Amino acid sequence: MKAVFYDGAGGPEVLVLREVPAPVPAGGEVLIDVAAAGLNRADVQQRLGVYPPPPGASDIPGLEVSGRIAAVGPGVAGFAPGDEVCALLAGGGYAEQVAVPAGQVLPLPDGVDLATAAALPEVAATVFSNLFMAAGVQAGESVLIHGAAGGIGTMAVQLVRAFGAVPMVTAGSQAKLDVVRSLGAEVLINYRDEDFVARVKDATGGRGADVILDVVGAKYLARNVEALATAGRLVVIGLQGGAKAELDLGLLMRKRAAVIATTLRARPAEEKAAIMRAVAEHVWPLIASGEVAAQVDRSFPLAEAAAAHEYFDSGDHVGKILLTMS
Incomplete structure (x- = not known):
């Protein structure tokens, strides 16, 4: 699969696109074919070398994605290949596929399209x-x-x-x-x-x-x-x-x-799962009703991740910036 990495610390020019082996879902995980990934300030801080991934997390940046489930690992219930979902990650979102604990994955809120849903989990x-x-x-x-x-x-x-x-x-x-x-x-x-x-x-x-x-x-x-x-x-x-x-x-x-x-990224998976359950209960109905909506400023193809970071660094955006897959 294609994935974005940081070739050292620095400006947007350190983002590089590479071919790497696709992840395999472990027990309790699902594998997602990524449709879009959200860009967050934590990604920029990681790029600058001041916010490394927590132990065991992917070096690939990206803390939230939307997409379709490609496979489920042992012990996963409630999800099946083809389900449209969005997910909170500790890393790995700037890629064509990502494996994530099932507790950090939610079905899309009613009325939200697949790409736009990538703007929701982390925020x-x-x-x-x-x-x-x-x-x-x-x-x-x-x-x-x-x-x-x-x-x-x-x-x-x-x-x-x-x-x-x-x-x-x-x-x-x-x-x-x-x-x-x-x-x-x-x-x-x-x-x-x-x-x-x-x-x-x-x-x-x-x-x-x-x-x-x-x-x-x-x-x-x-x-x-x-x-x-x-x-x-x-x-x-x-x-x-x-x-x-x-x-x-x-x-x-x-x-x-x-x-x-507080920080969110380094919390244990069970804490993140509890937060995501609360989001599903209290926030998803507000999004489904239209009272709350994802705010997407601009989308860039994954291959233009450096341009997306350059735009983020400009401070001109309002709401979220997304990276989309082909």
Whole structure:
């Protein structure tokens, strides 16, 4: 099969397409003929050499795919060759075939075409596990979503709105803010020329955000804590702005607030399976009804993966970028 690898660490030019042996599904796994794969920031971080695959995971990048089941390994029930599915991966998605634990595989939501479904598993699992399973977002709460125009952000806005909470967002241009407004965002903050702490306080009558979903990390840590409401929860899922910063524990304690830091990729398969079951129960019906939708910006053929990464690096995209197979 054809698969994309990184020939060292660096820019998009390190992506190379190679012929490699196809995987064989082990016990509890299914083999998927990939129709499309989602591009995620974790793929870029792996390309840069700062986010290696977890032990035992494929060196091939790609954390989510859609496609048809080609074969099932021993002990798998509920799936059969020909089933159209999408899957959450620890790696291996930029390829024509991938083997994945069956617990991380879901049937397509009703009404979603096969290629578009590749835009769903990683963002749906990330957003639901962090905002609703870890941070416990409740109806009526205010939720600040940083980087709201990306794949995770556009899903977060829709799910926060769908569950009755108030989405507040930051993005870097008016065009991006206009898109997330159309998805349900109620407080729109251009981080390039506005102070998000002041805007959040103003929008909440001085109270602050009940929950903050942050992809920036160290650069925003102090300001995020300042923007939290009493008993607020800050969920850090990315380190685009660095990994180390000072934390004002006194302020955190006075607010009786919490900082939660998580990753999805390195979790054990059983934890990922539990998250995917929750996604199937709580998110898939919203997608089937049309209340929540995958946001796909652009698709590239697998052979043009370097161009897809170059486009991602530009920061011009809104929503997801996909790689499609022939």
